[in-house]
Amino acid sequence: MQKFPFDAIGFDLDGTLLDTFRDLGAAVNHALVLGGFAEVSVETSKDLIGGGAKIMLARAVDAQGGLPADEFKQLYKAMLTYYSAHNAIHTVPYPGVREALVDLANKGVRMAVVTNKFEGFARDVLSQLDLIGAFETVIGGDSMGKGEDGQFLAKPHPAPVIAAREATGNGHMAFIGDSTYDVRAARGAGVPVVAAAYGYCDMPPHELGADVVIDSFPELIPALEAIGSAS
Structure with a gap:
């Protein structure tokens, strides 16, 4: 069996993993x-x-x-x-998220969440939905502290994605998100990126500049395999 092409995956939260x-x-x-x-x-x-x-x-x-x-x-x-x-009243994982996370874990992929939501909120929501255990780290918009300009080092700054890669072993990593913030952060970190067209995209999905665009979460693993085979 061919080895999965990525050692780690970073996930945006809102509009990517969860419908919030x-x-x-x-x-x-x-x-x-x-x-x-x-x-x-x-x-x-x-x-x-x-x-x-x-x-x-x-x-x-x-x-x-x-x-x-x-x-x-x-x-x-x-x-x-x-x-x-009131952060998990109506919030749910997108269809296929739970199954794909289990599949990725079975492939030995290490996973992280990188969100601009405050880390405490992100962990709380993921815990309430019984998803927190899938991730080695959760990096929020406040996790990296502030830069010289006094602003949090959050996406589109690459620092959170770089930190996620380090936390998951510094292996070959890909990132999935639904916005220009995600694509810019991944590009800045030198990480291949998948755009989630089903999310809250702040511009047309195919104009985000991602390596590949998916229309539903179950398409993620095949898309990552395609990126890996092309690189």
């Missing part, structure tokens, strides 16, 4: 109402996802006129508090 938009949208709407803004359609909240919760809320607030920085900070804290208590 309903719980994220509810948290955004909770904050918007507190701030005196109109709620957004939970369905359209998919368009706000990418870059982490702070950017998500900022997009929703800015679309309705914006807020002074100190008022936005308070609203953001309220959103995080609400999300902390």
Whole structure:
């Protein structure tokens, strides 16, 4: 049997492993109402996802006129508090995720999550869904600390993907995500990348610049095998 071409896989979380938009949208709407803004359609909240919760809320607030920085900070804290208590009400793994993670583990692949969600939230959601055990590490948007500019070293910075590769043994790694943040981070780390067209893509999936695009999670393993055979 031919050996699987990758020793490790890094996964984005929201829009890649998990369908999280309903719980994220509810948290955004909770904050918007507190701030005196109109709620957004939970369905359209998919368009706000990418870059982490702070950017998500900022997009929703800015679309309705914006807020002074100190008022936005308070609203953001309220959103995080609400999300902390309601982060796995409607969130579910995408079809095929559990089966593929078991298959990859049986192939000896080491796995990591790299998300712009705060690490504590990511671990909490994965634990509630009984998925945390599949991953050797979970790297969140706050896990790498802040750079010289005072901003967290999160995707699209390559540092989180590099850290995930190190945590999984520094072998041949691939990454899968659904946004420009994911593709840029993987490219910066020198890692092949798969785009999840079924996720919350912030531009047309085939324009993200990934090595391959998949329409459903069960396509991941064949796509990785194809990338491996071509390299």
